[in-house]
Amino acid sequence: MVSVGVLGATGAVGQRFVQLLADHPYFDLTVLTASERSAGKKYRDAVNWRLDLPLPETVGDITVTDTRADCLKNVDIVFSALPADLATKVEADCAKAGIGVCSNASSHRMMPDVPLVVPEVNADHLRMIELQRDAGTDGFIVTNPNCSTIMLTVSLAPIRNFHFTDLRVATMQAISGAGFEGIPGMSIFDNVIPYIGGEEEKMERETLKIMGTFDGSEVVNAPFSVSASCNRVPVIDGHSMAVWLDIKEPVETVAKAFQNWKCPLKDLPTLPEKSVDFMTQQDRPQPRLDRMKGRGMTVSVGRLRPGIRYIAMGHNTIRGAAGASVLNAELICDRGYL
Numbered sequence: 001m002v003s004v005g006v007l008g009a010t011g012a013v014g015q016r017f018v019q020l021l022a023d024h025p026y027f028d029l030t031v032l033t034a035s036e037r038s039a040g041k042k043y044r045d046a047v048n049w050r051l052d053l054p055l056p057e058t059v060g061d062i063t064v065t066d067t068r069a070d071c072l073k074n075v076d077i078v079f080s081a082l083p084a085d086l087a088t089k090v091e092a093d094c095a096k097a098g099i100g101v102c103s104n105a106s107s108h109r110m111m112p113d114v115p116l117v118v119p120e121v122n123a124d125h126l127r128m129i130e131l132q133r134d135a136g137t138d139g140f141i142v143t144n145p146n147c148s149t150i151m152l153t154v155s156l157a158p159i160r161n162f163h164f165t166d167l168r169v170a171t172m173q174a175i176s177g178a179g180f181e182g183i184p185g186m187s188i189f190d191n192v193i194p195y196i197g198g199e200e201e202k203m204e205r206e207t208l209k210i211m212g213t214f215d216g217s218e219v220v221n222a223p224f225s226v227s228a229s230c231n232r233v234p235v236i237d238g239h240s241m242a243v244w245l246d247i248k249e250p251v252e253t254v255a256k257a258f259q260n261w262k263c264p265l266k267d268l269p270t271l272p273e274k275s276v277d278f279m280t281q282q283d284r285p286q287p288r289l290d291r292m293k294g295r296g297m298t299v300s301v302g303r304l305r306p307g308i309r310y311i312a313m314g315h316n317t318i319r320g321a322a323g324a325s326v327l328n329a330e331l332i333c334d335r336g337y338l
């Protein structure tokens with residue numbers, strides 16, 4: 001078993017990490033970190049557990065430590081659910097201390113030697129770990145993108161071989177994307193907020209890196225433009241998005257590509273049976289009905305129309321955050337990078 005920890009274990013994404021790692025076939029969850037005021041408490045006393053499933057018993061007994069690299073004794077991998085401002089230093093310290101960091105934070109995503117990975121789309125970018133090792137780091141940092149970017153890029157996997165130059169996307173994002181702290185500040189009931197700070201820029205630049213080509217020394221960005229418009233809507237979990245692409249092939253050909261697509265990866269514990277579920281019902285996908293498909297890891301695609309236009313939807317804190325990092329870590333183990 002690989003010994004793992006979670007940085008920032010009490011927040012919305014941290015709790016999802018704990019839920020996914022509590023009984024994992026590769027990983028033994030041994031360390032949980034949180035802010036100074038939680039350090040020294042049992043996890044069950046430090047956390048305000050807000051998920052739909054009960055707090056796993058064995059994890060409740062773990063004593064929470066401070067979020068510092070020197071508190072992570074004998075840990076092989078840490079999963080980071082830290083806010084970006086904290087993550088910059090702590091993740092770099094962990095990597096220097098020989099720990100593999102699988103991060104959901106945004107701070108290192110665009111660094112030239114840090115892989116930004118969605119396994120179904122660019123598993124080969126994990127080779128960038130070698131650049132970090134060549135530069136003298138004993139551990140490594142591997143990141144997953146912003147949740148909206150994950151739904152978008154997974155939905156593009158089956159159709160990426162069609163030629164297009166212009167990708168437009170408008171999101172409808174759930175309130176859990178703002179974390180437990182962000183929710184009370186939002187006047188979201190009976191409302192739509194047409195602004196999520198930094199989100200549009202992240203979708204635009206992260207998509208190009210993920211769908212770009214890694215030539216062994218750097219990533220050459222994907223050769224198309226991305227224009228995003230992001231909105232917060234009164235949904236608890238599940239980010240939806242409308243996507244427009246200037247693909248010239250007939251819609252029937254694109255539908256076949258969605259239907260016939262096979263994920264290129266071999267089986268991994270968190271990889272769902274279907275990474276993309278292509279739906280033909282006129283009123284789907286819907287967050288409430290479809291977000292838990294594939295234990296929250298499937299991205300549903302529907303409303304495919306000429307144009308090309310479609311809707312993609314997935315669970316933002318599972319597929320879009322904690323599940324994405326755990327899947328990256330499984331791939332890292334599978335490919336022998338540990």
Ligand code: 11C
Pocket residue numbers: 104105106145146147148173174176177178196199202316
């Ligand atoms: C939201 N997507 O829904 C954001 C949260 O870059 O990981 C995640 C931000 C990020 O507000």
